[in-house]
Amino acid sequence: xxxxxxxxxxxxxxxILPQAALIYALLTAxxxxxxGPYLYIFASSFKETYTLISIPPRLIxxxxxxxxxxxxxxxxxxxxxxxxxxxxAALVTLGTVLIDALAAxxxxxxxxxxxxxxxxxxxATIMIxxxxxxxxxxxITNQLGLLNSYGGLIIPSLANVLGVFLLRQFMxxxxxxxxxxxxxxxxxxFGVFWRIIMPLSTPALATLSIVxxxxxxxxxxxxxxxxxxxNLYTLPLGLAxxxxxxxxxxxxxxxxxxxxxxxxxxxxxxxxxxxxxxxTVGAMKG
Amino acid sequence: MTSATVPSxxxxxxxxxxxxxxxVRRNLTAYLFILPFVALFAIFNIxxxxxxxxxxxxxxxxxxxxxxxxxxxxxxxxxxxxxTLQVFRNSLQYTVSVVPITVITALALAFLIGNRLVxxxxxxxxxxFFPLLASAAATAQIWSYILAPRYxxxxxxxxxxxxxxxxWLSNPSVALYGILLVExxxxxxxxxxxxxxxxxxxxxxxxxxxxxxxxxxWQVATRVTIPLMRPVILFSVVxxxxxxxxxxxxxxxxxNGGPVHSTATIVWYIxxxxxxxxxxxxxxxxGVVLLLIIMPISFVQMRVLGDSG
Numbered sequence: 001x002x003x004x005x006x007x008x009x010x011x012x013x014x015x016i017l018p019q020a021a022l023i024y025a026l027l028t029a030x031x032x033x034x035x036g037p038y039l040y041i042f043a044s045s046f047k048e049t050y051t052l053i054s055i056p057p058r059l060i061x062x063x064x065x066x067x068x069x070x071x072x073x074x075x076x077x078x079x080x081x082x083x084x085x086x087x088x089a090a091l092v093t094l095g096t097v098l099i100d101a102l103a104a105x106x107x108x109x110x111x112x113x114x115x116x117x118x119x120x121x122x123x124a125t126i127m128i129x130x131x132x133x134x135x136x137x138x139x140i141t142n143q144l145g146l147l148n149s150y151g152g153l154i155i156p157s158l159a160n161v162l163g164v165f166l167l168r169q170f171m172x173x174x175x176x177x178x179x180x181x182x183x184x185x186x187x188x189x190f191g192v193f194w195r196i197i198m199p200l201s202t203p204a205l206a207t208l209s210i211v212x213x214x215x216x217x218x219x220x221x222x223x224x225x226x227x228x229x230x231n232l233y234t235l236p237l238g239l240a241x242x243x244x245x246x247x248x249x250x251x252x253x254x255x256x257x258x259x260x261x262x263x264x265x266x267x268x269x270x271x272x273x274x275x276x277x278x279x280t281v282g283a284m285k286g
Numbered sequence: 287m288t289s290a291t292v293p294s295x296x297x298x299x300x301x302x303x304x305x306x307x308x309x310v311r312r313n314l315t316a317y318l319f320i321l322p323f324v325a326l327f328a329i330f331n332i333x334x335x336x337x338x339x340x341x342x343x344x345x346x347x348x349x350x351x352x353x354x355x356x357x358x359x360x361x362x363x364x365x366x367x368x369x370t371l372q373v374f375r376n377s378l379q380y381t382v383s384v385v386p387i388t389v390i391t392a393l394a395l396a397f398l399i400g401n402r403l404v405x406x407x408x409x410x411x412x413x414x415f416f417p418l419l420a421s422a423a424a425t426a427q428i429w430s431y432i433l434a435p436r437y438x439x440x441x442x443x444x445x446x447x448x449x450x451x452x453x454w455l456s457n458p459s460v461a462l463y464g465i466l467l468v469e470x471x472x473x474x475x476x477x478x479x480x481x482x483x484x485x486x487x488x489x490x491x492x493x494x495x496x497x498x499x500x501x502x503x504w505q506v507a508t509r510v511t512i513p514l515m516r517p518v519i520l521f522s523v524v525x526x527x528x529x530x531x532x533x534x535x536x537x538x539x540x541x542n543g544g545p546v547h548s549t550a551t552i553v554w555y556i557x558x559x560x561x562x563x564x565x566x567x568x569x570x571x572x573g574v575v576l577l578l579i580i581m582p583i584s585f586v587q588m589r590v591l592g593d594s595g
Contacts, residue, residue, distance in 0.1 A: 020403045027404065030395060031413050037428050037471070038416065040439060044431065053437040103323035112316035118324070125331055127584030129532055131553040132573030135341060135560045136334035139348070159326035189315045218421030220535045225561060236423035240539045243427060250431040257420070257427040264419045272412060279418075279479060 038261070045069070045255035052250050068255040078256060080231055081238040086263075088153050088234060089216035095158045096212045097205055104167035105193050109179070119168075122161045130221070138225050152226045153234070157216065163208050166281050170204035171197060203274075210271060211278035217264060235260040342571040347564030360571035370572070372547050373555045376462060380551065381530035384466050388526055389519065391470075392477030397507060399478070400485045411482060414475035422472065422535030429468045430455070430540060455541050458548035465549055468536055473529070477522045484518040485511060524587045531579055552576050 040059070044052060045068050047061040072078040106112065107119055137156055146152030174197065182192050198205070220236040227233060233241070239260060242253050268275055342360055346353030364370045399410045417425070432440050433454040441451050454464035488511055496506045512519070534553035537543060543550035543558070552572060560569035 016403065023398060023401055023403055026398055027410060030398070031410070033471070034413050034416055034475070037432060038420075041428050041431065055437050056442050057437055057439045059439075099322045099326065103320040106316045106319035110312065110316040110319070112313045115316075118320075121332075122327065123588070125335070127577075127581055127587075128331075128335055129553075129573065129576045129580050131532060131534070131556045132338050132570070132577050133331065133334040134556070135348075135566060135570055135573070136337035137330055138560075139337070140329060140334065155326070156330045159323050159330060161327070161331075164323065189319075193319070214419070218423075220421065220423050220538070221557070224538075225557075236421040236535075239421070239423040239427055243423075243430065243539050250434070253427045254431060257424040260424050261420045265416070268412075268415070268419055272415075275415065276411070276479065279476060 038258075041254040042258050044250060045258050047251055049249070049251060068251040069259075071252055072256050072259070076238075076242075076256075077231060077233070078238065078259070081233045081235050082259070084150075084232060085217060085234040085260075088150060089213050091150075091154050092157050092216045093209050093213045095154065096160045096163055097209055099158055100160055100163035100208065101167055101198065101201065101205065102193070104164045104171055105197055107164065108168045108171035108174075109176070109197075122164065126161060134221065134225060141226060146226075148227055148229050148232060150232070153223060153232075157219075157222065160208075160212065162281055163212065166208055167201060167204050170201055174200050203277075206271070207274045207278045207281065210267075210274040211281050213267075214264060214275075214278075338570050338573055341566055342574050343567070344570075345565075345567045348560060348566055353566070356567065360567045361575075363568065364571055364575065369547055369550070370555070373550050373552055373572075376548070376550055377531055377533070377552045380462055380466060380533060381527060383463070384469060384530050385523060385526045387466070388470055388474055388477055389523055392474050392522070393481055393512075393519070395474070396478050396481035396485055397511075400482055407482070407486075411479060414478045416475070417472050418475045420472070423539050425468060425472050426536050426539035429471070433464055433467075456545055458545045461541055461545060461548045465533070465536055465540060468540065469533065472536070473526070477526070480518055480522055481515065484515045488514050521587070524583055527583050528580055528587070531576065531583075552579075 043060055046064045046066070047058070048063065048065045048067060051058055051062045107115065141147060141152050141156055144152075146155065178196050178200070179192050182196050187195065218236055219234070220240060223234045223237045224240070227237065230241075239253070239256055242256055341353075343355060343357060344353035345356045345360070395414070398404075399407055399414075404410070420428070432438055435441060435451060435453055435456070438454075440454075444452065452460060454467070455461050492510055492514075493506055496510050501509065532553050533551045534557065537549050537551055537554050538557070541549045543554050553576070556569045556572050556576070558569075559565040559572065
């Protein structure tokens with residue numbers, strides 16, 4: 001009996017083995033295609049100019065040099081761009097989350113005249129392509145005297161419809177009894193929002209923060225339009241500039257591209273869950 | 287709701303007045319809560335939308351204070367201008383290529399990762415997420431080196447299997463597909479992760495039942511799994527189409543529309559006409575056309591979202 005069962009299991013294993021081997025071979029190929037480009041530019045960022053254009057190409061630098069990094073950090077305002085990007089992305093994230101949460105709370109929990117109409121209108125604007133709004137948004141920012149400033153980068157990006165949508169969905173699921181209890185204890189409207197709703201909404205707030213932060217970190221078009229002072233550049237804009245100024249120095253562009261991605265990779269490794277949850281929300285931003 | 291249950295000592299009139307006052311107050315606080323959002327939204331979204339429609343009827347550059355009204359002339363010019371026609375062709379050709387390629391390969395890869403024999407599914411999910419982390423500008427930098435002629439590593443690898451050198455970004459008849467290759471790498475993770483989630487949500491009993499009935503793996507996939515994933519596949523096609531029509535960043539950094547306008551897209555046209563060539567009216571008209579292309583596709587998107595949530 002047992003022998004028979006063992007034989008059956010053995011037959012099953014051996015019949016699965018080639019299939020599993022094929023699947024894992026394909027998965028390895030997939031991993032190489034997805035991660036290979038990152039590893040390749042990481043290696044290339046330590047190559048000296050001669051190795052960069054050697055034929056056949058070398059995967060590993062002949063000798064490790066720090067020249068590319070010393071150049072972008074010393075000769076180019078790369079560290080300024082880096083700090084600008086952190087600053088702008090952090091402030092936009094903070095502002096968006098707060099402004100969106102305030103609005104989402106009212107849309108989720110309060111009755112007021114014009115609520116559903118306004119919400120429908122907001123959702124309808126999702127389908128407007130960003131490129132159409134680009135020109136008038138630029139003109140308005142210009143009118144407000146915000147061109148070439150952090151304000152011009154930050155303020156126009158703060159009202160995020162999808163953030164309101166996401167937070168409203170979440171806040172609607174919070175039990176209303178908690179609010180009542182807080183109100184009986186003498187909490188004001190803002191007190192209920194700040195002390196009850198916000199702490200309970202942490203998962204949704206975290207997801208939105210990740211989505212907004214990533215989008216800002218990688219945003220190219222708006223900084224491109226608003227800025228022409230190189231000292232205010234953010235990383236994507238700086239990288240785009242490098243491309244036009246250093247066409248052939250791939251060591252410099254590799255080092256810069258790698259440094260610009262590293263912070264998000266680190267955040268991703270620790271907060272993967274929120275990245276995955278935010279995927280569909282972030283997607284719809286167009 | 288709580289305000290309706292006031293103490294019974296109060297008279298009816300007082301009760302009504304109290305209720306009214308509280309309703310007004312409640313309205314007022316609600317408006318205060320949405321005020322910051324609505325103000326910014328009106329200034330930077332609603333306002334610009336109507337202004338853009340108006341601009342599409344004017345002629346002038348970005349900073350000229352007076353822009354003469356030209357009616358629908360800009361729209362008429364869009365249909366006759368050679369570059370415009372090329373731009374429409376490029377965007378259309380790109381979209382109808384990138385969407386099916388991405389969705390079909392993503393579906394295949396989702397089946398690969400979702401296979402019963404695969405452990406560490408979370409690891410492979412993270413692997414395909416990685417390209418989504420880099421900005422389009424950084425991705426463009428990475429790939430400009432990989433795609434470089436002569437010393438580019440892709441040229442070398444293709445050479446190993448006997449494929450002659452391809453000028454991915456400098457040959458006008460190939461460049462659009464060079465961009466497609468980069469965007470495929472950048473975007474496929476989104477579709478794979480979406481499909482994987484939908485696939486793992488299909489109850490295992492359904493697969494089991496099909497298998498007991500003698501269905502092959504291919505039949506289980508095409509007759510059971512894929513039909514059940516239809517809403518997600520539709521969402522993925524819709525999003526992919528919307529993005530494809532709005533392609534800009536990668537083109538701007540890698541080829542800037544060239545060579546000879548072979549990678550010039552709709553949004554590239556809008557950016558350049560507004561901010562480079564001083565033809566705001568043409569740019570806005572192109573923006574409106576883009577809106578008209580996107581709108582029906584977005585309706586589908588909203589319907590899908592409405593069904594799922």
